Amino acid sequence: MREISFSEATLEAMSEEMERDSSVFVLGEDIARQGGIFGQFKGLPQKFGTERVLDTPISETSIVGAAVGAALAGMRPVADMHFADFIGVCMDEVFNQMAKVRFMFGGQCKVPMVLRAPDGIIRSAAAQHSQSVEAWFMHIPGVKVVIPSNPADAKGLLKAAIRSDDPVLYFEHKVLFPMKGPVPDGDHIVPIGKANVSRAGKDVTIVSYSLMMHRALEAAEKLATEGVQAEVIDLRTISPIDKETIFESVRKTKRLVIVHEAVKQGGVGAEISALVAEEMIDWLDAPIRRIGAPFVPVPFSPPLEQLVKISADNIVKTVKEICR
Amino acid sequence: MREISFSEATLEAMSEEMERDSSVFVLGEDIARQGGIFGQFKGLPQKFGTERVLDTPISETSIVGAAVGAALAGMRPVADMHFADFIGVCMDEVFNQMAKVRFMFGGQCKVPMVLRAPDGIIRSAAAQHSQSVEAWFMHIPGVKVVIPSNPADAKGLLKAAIRSDDPVLYFEHKVLFPMKGPVPDGDHIVPIGKANVSRAGKDVTIVSYSLMMHRALEAAEKLATEGVQAEVIDLRTISPIDKETIFESVRKTKRLVIVHEAVKQGGVGAEISALVAEEMIDWLDAPIRRIGAPFVPVPFSPPLEQLVKISADNIVKTVKEICR
Amino acid sequence: MLAYKKEFLQNLYRTMVRIRLFEEKVGECFLGGELPGFVHLYIGEEAIATGLLSELNQDDYVASTHRGHGHCIAKGAKIKPMMAEIFGKSTGYCKGKGGSMHIADFSVGMLGANGVVGGGINLAVGAALAAKMKKSGQVAVTFFGDGGANRGTVHEGMNMAAIWKLPVIFVCEFNQYASTTPSSYGTSVPNLAVRAQGYNMPGVTVDGNDVFAVNEAAKKALEYVRAGNGPYMLEFKTYRIKGHYVGDPELYRSKQEVQDHFDKNDPLKNFAKVVLAKKWLSQKDMDAIYAEVAAEVKTAVDDARKDPYPTDSELFNDYYVEGGVN
């Protein structure tokens, strides 16, 4: 299969969907002139014109609010958040409008929009440009939340999100943009709500998503050399969660570790753990372990930043602790 | 002990702390002229003047931003959110300023402020005026989060929050305001970070907070008549969590149920469950059960609203399921 | 003053009376303990929605506020499903899921009341953006109060609409109060229309208690906006005759202040004075309309009372289009 980068994969998704459906358009800061702060929108204005690829002012509440309004009026907007760290600026629009209008209005309307938010730690970007906040949104009824870890899923989930008649948050890790990987040709769609068993194993289940999938897979490699066969599940969608895929794996492995870059307390890992502790506890042979960042803002200085990042070795160590 | 209402208790706390320390002041919408939308600030302007009890425009980002700024300049602001539902409007100020400035600036400053946010379902206030979003804030390093369930704790935690040199979010359930209860005389302080065993028991641990504590205690009464002795823990602070009190109880009861009004998915219950599944799993004799609202916005129509509220009977039923 | 067709005048009056009587009835039912939630009445502000929205086409958009009943009625929503919604019945526009603060009728372009002050502004901006992209000729109108004007999102929306020359009219209903806070305290300028200059858009201050003045201003604004010149701001000076919400003890103003306004500047009395003086309508014409509307409102309430509440099974309807609830 041909290999393209994560960012190219999202570009293909955008391009194909914009071609397919003239109601799809994109808006955000530095989208048209710059091609997106990570180059993820490069070439779109040349292809589709600046009527459908809109640079906006620094006005996040208007970006999301107007996207909701345009969706209500029959368009399919894709809005870009620049950095996920700024989503707090328009949290009300996400939480009280985007997520709720269809329900509040008794189904009179729908909100087929996508909000893309580049997240995660990159190169000492410090406390306000390094955050992962996906967990907030799994606590908000009315939106769906996807978070791909590789180019194929990036493309497939973005296409699914754009075609979805429900509002979707699409988190994409900044470190992933240049990463290459195989992407199927043609109209590749990854369904929202379906996790993926990225590596089969029988001794322990590692659930992760986004950049941390790569650490998890590395860890699984290392563990394999020591005789531990880890099954690695890529959640891909965190709301709604694909419980069945997780449960099926835990039924087999009887051990569960969840890994994410976001701080551990109150993170997605808590929900996964709680689901298993609620419905699968009798299957477990070990405590459920979560690996997430320590409860502290992301520091600037490289050696400190290193301390809040999760390595494959962290995962290996934790897995070994529960596989004794 | 004398009995006063929850709202009077918060008023006493405000009054005493404003008397004690001239740098304490309060700002928010309809605080001075109305005395707060739930009467929780009544009489303060008469006592302390409208220089220290400030009505604001409808400008939530300024309310919180200015509170942070005033705190940096040596004041101790108490800001009011009107309804917790509007905290999304100033989420950036909470998340990126209030929570982070001290850390980002290497400890050069502190942010001794309190953000009060009335939350919860009340009288068909519908999707945008009924929400409980405390879980978001336990996922934000740098703030503390308290959430009292009764007048004594309301007073004691508010006083502790005002005196704290750290930024504190103070959630108060709208239904609690008129509820009466005993409040100790004098300088009653409830330490942040300490849960309370509100009822002792040996068969099951019920962890809850805020309004749901009352449902939990009712449930415990009912269970007692059926021979099940529930220990009921009032978290009071949800960040940092008082793990030890929970663990100690679970060591005894070997069964855990967590109850909150917020939607179950991604809620505080997930974190509590995960902590126990991580560190206490061998002590458990039953699955950990969480009780929270179904994953749907709060509907307006009374019979529908009823479906997303949690009753003592829900709790009884769940407890019995795991106490068989 | 221009000449008006009689039918147009009758329609204006019908709409204003419909809002007034609808709101009076809602207030009555609320005080009678029949209504869930809380309600904000549009009484005293009827001339604005009426004079302005009467100039819109059915497919033009309106994004409203927490005080949305009047906008709804003037945009052409039916009062039966409105009343049913406010009662929380399954026959309501939102099937009982929204209530007063989320009342909406998408079939007439009414994109909903909004419980978040300022929440509707950018929905209108977005709808106008959609209209522009589709070259549909539609316009969007959005309302905000003298209090809501101070929300940041209004600023963002006005700037964005201006740079993209979107067909949207920003309507400030300056009714003197934001809940208990007088606008003279919370709003830094006496006339908010001055803010339009900050976005390079026209902004005018108009007597919002005079439906004719509103209507003239609306026509000018619409002509400008429909011609593709970009957004326009209208500020209507008016007065909230009732409390902020039904049940408001109104400690922040005197009864006399309210009575004075009602006596001297009630938009319905103002209308009657003009049309009777000019003999455009007779008292009989007006009485007939009044009686017809009163009957209509009575039926709406009678029906709403009898209509069924949603059943439990409806909780998860009208939600995710593609399912996905755990």
Add this chain to the structure above:
Amino acid sequence: MLAYKKEFLQNLYRTMVRIRLFEEKVGECFLGGELPGFVHLYIGEEAIATGLLSELNQDDYVASTHRGHGHCIAKGAKIKPMMAEIFGKSTGYCKGKGGSMHIADFSVGMLGANGVVGGGINLAVGAALAAKMKKSGQVAVTFFGDGGANRGTVHEGMNMAAIWKLPVIFVCEFNQYASTTPSSYGTSVPNLAVRAQGYNMPGVTVDGNDVFAVNEAAKKALEYVRAGNGPYMLEFKTYRIKGHYVGDPELYRSKQEVQDHFDKNDPLKNFAKVVLAKKWLSQKDMDAIYAEVAAEVKTAVDDARKDPYPTDSELFNDYYVEGGVN
């Protein structure tokens, strides 16, 4: 033009050169791969911070932006701990926890750069509120760009400051671009000072490349604000000579445009032209300052390079005052 004391002129020049050379060095170190994070340089805008902040007292407050080095230096922060901070060293102002985008020196009232565009506005409003409550006579100054001007929180802060008559100066640094977006595209008016009218505060547009014009405007604004008249808005027209961040390919403008500006309107060249023509300072005076500053900057970098990184044990310091991490 007024007459200036020689020492004052020397100080102005010293500050401007300090900013320029500091920023050039930072840019160099970044391109050399020595710096973590990303950096936004203030080159070309030196006259604003210098002419304005030179009029502040040490205990007055400044809330800055992502482009904060110049504000920091002009407010009196030392360049050694600044450079150390940008290198991420434990000797930095924020002990390496903040970096360029969160640089701060509370000992001189510099409340920090801010990674969120618009994030500093209300910190200044709050500091000014504190000053007013304490009757301390302090003022607060806050900066925002032509891009940041379109954030809602700026609107909220200006209105709030106006109704409370807070001693705060809102300073717009109109440098023609918001990242890659020209202000002529994203900002609906050519002069943002017009927006001040919307809050009933004075607002003036001033040549931000002329440190004397800046200084005169600053004195007027400060007099007004210190007298308790409420807030004031200053808009300075300037130009960002470097990329938005170091490493910016700058595809959105021509090299010629930048060069033209640099040749004709660089604030340092402008200063030299005036002081030499008026014989207020000699080339020798200026060369001496330049050399002194160059040496100072060199030492700052040399030291920063040698200074230690924070140790692992420092991660949880400078965090909760009262503990509480799980």
